[in-house]
Amino acid sequence: MKKARLILEDGTEFVGTSIGSEGTTFGEVVFNTGMTGYQEVLTDPSYCGQIVTMTYPLIGNYGVSVNDSESLRPWASGFVVREAADHPSHHQMQMTLDTYLQAHGVIGIEGIDTRMLTRVLRKHGTMRGLITTSDEPVSELLGQLRETAEIRDQVAQVTTNTPYRIPGPGRRVVLLDLGVKMNTVRSLTARGCDLIVMPAYSSREEILAWQPEGLMMSNGPGDPADLFDIVETIRSLLGVIPIFGICMGHQLLSLACGAKTEKLRFGHRGVNHPVRDLRDQRVYITSQNHGYVVAQDSLCDTPLEITHVNQNDGSIEGVMHRELRAFSVQFHPEAKPGPDDSEYLFDDFMKWIDEQRGGAAHA
Numbered sequence: 198m199k200k201a202r203l204i205l206e207d208g209t210e211f212v213g214t215s216i217g218s219e220g221t222t223f224g225e226v227v228f229n230t231g232m233t234g235y236q237e238v239l240t241d242p243s244y245c246g247q248i249v250t251m252t253y254p255l256i257g258n259y260g261v262s263v264n265d266s267e268s269l270r271p272w273a274s275g276f277v278v279r280e281a282a283d284h285p286s287h288h289q290m291q292m293t294l295d296t297y298l299q300a301h302g303v304i305g306i307e308g309i310d311t312r313m314l315t316r317v318l319r320k321h322g323t324m325r326g327l328i329t330t331s332d333e334p335v336s337e338l339l340g341q342l343r344e345t346a347e348i349r350d351q352v353a354q355v356t357t358n359t360p361y362r363i364p365g366p367g368r369r370v371v372l373l374d375l376g377v378k379m380n381t382v383r384s385l386t387a388r389g390c391d392l393i394v395m396p397a398y399s400s401r402e403e404i405l406a407w408q409p410e411g412l413m414m415s416n417g418p419g420d421p422a423d424l425f426d427i428v429e430t431i432r433s434l435l436g437v438i439p440i441f442g443i444c445m446g447h448q449l450l451s452l453a454c455g456a457k458t459e460k461l462r463f464g465h466r467g468v469n470h471p472v473r474d475l476r477d478q479r480v481y482i483t484s485q486n487h488g489y490v491v492a493q494d495s496l497c498d499t500p501l502e503i504t505h506v507n508q509n510d511g512s513i514e515g516v517m518h519r520e521l522r523a524f525s526v527q528f529h530p531e532a533k534p535g536p537d538d539s540e541y542l543f544d545d546f547m548k549w550i551d552e553q554r555g556g557a558a559h560a
């Protein structure tokens with residue numbers, strides 16, 4: 198068993214055992230409270246550049262199966278668990294978590310007090326940090342951490358290079374891939390959509406060349422405020438076709454409508470965040486993964502109305518344009534991991550496309 202260390206930017210050090218690959222990795226250290234869904238978390242491109250700690254103490258107990266991936270590879274830059282299951286069991290599993298991390302070069306650590314780590318992150322807010330299997334002194338490693346300039350555009354790393362089409366008999370939808378999860382693709386194809394998944398930096402003209410009837414913007418990694426070019430493109434498409442945004446897509450739609458985003462102290466990452474739909478007062482249990490949020494006071498001079506709020510901290514979870522067909526949510530209606538309570542939002546999007554088309558029936 199090889200020793201590994203997790204070191205936070207304030208010098209706090211946790212000593213544990215290496216899982217996955219060996220070496221040193223840097224990133225923003227965040228925590229996820231889901232009891233299951235570790236494979237979906239690892240392969241969610243929104244975690245690109247982040248070291249993810251799972252708060253549930255036993256992770257990996259049902260192994261890893263390729264069918265459960267939300268993209269082609271894990272994107273988290275590091276993985277932290279209290280205990281990685283040595284003897285997982287599931288009839289579909291193909292490998293252990295440890296083997297999977299090794300196969301993809303992900304550096305991880307187990308055997309540390311993840312509860313204490315989470316308390317530190319909750320108290321001080323999200324911090325940068327590193328996982329290492331090297332014996333270098335802390336001061337040297339922290340120097341390297343400081344030198345590792347924060348990558349500002351993770352979306353460029355995770356988006357598709359070229360557009361690809363998943364033909365379907367129904368409504369034609371362009372899905373802007375800011376770091377898309379497979380279940381967003383599945384949720385649209387399951388509704389018969391003729392889907393074109395496009396690179397994040399596609400221009401208005403490139404998008405409209407497909408003659409889409411709706412535009413979806415996916416989730417994605419990093420700070421939404423860095424993505425001003427994409428915000429401009431979205432602004433130029435407002436009112437042209439119905440728009441639906443998820444998570445990063447929600448933040449970008451809000452920015453395009455004149456709102457602002459801000460960073461939460463430690464983010465929302467888990468599968469049981471209660472969200473209230475203000476239109477019917479129903480509360481949904483939602484899957485979440487975000488560090489930024491739309492600033493409430495920035496909405497007053499915008500054409501957006503708040504549709505959803507977080508029951509835990511009152512933060513904004515959804516907005517809708519007052520006049521144009523554009524709406525978005527901060528949580529993940531595509532789930533994976535997490536409950537699919539809010540899947541109805543994909544149906545709302547389909548209805549809006551039909552309304553714009555004049556109410557004709559569609560597949």
Ligand SMILES: NC(=O)CC[C@H](N)C(=O)O
Nearest residue numbers: 416417444445487488489
């Ligand atoms: N999952 C997401 O789309 C996250 C959006 C953004 N990267 C945030 O952390 O808030």
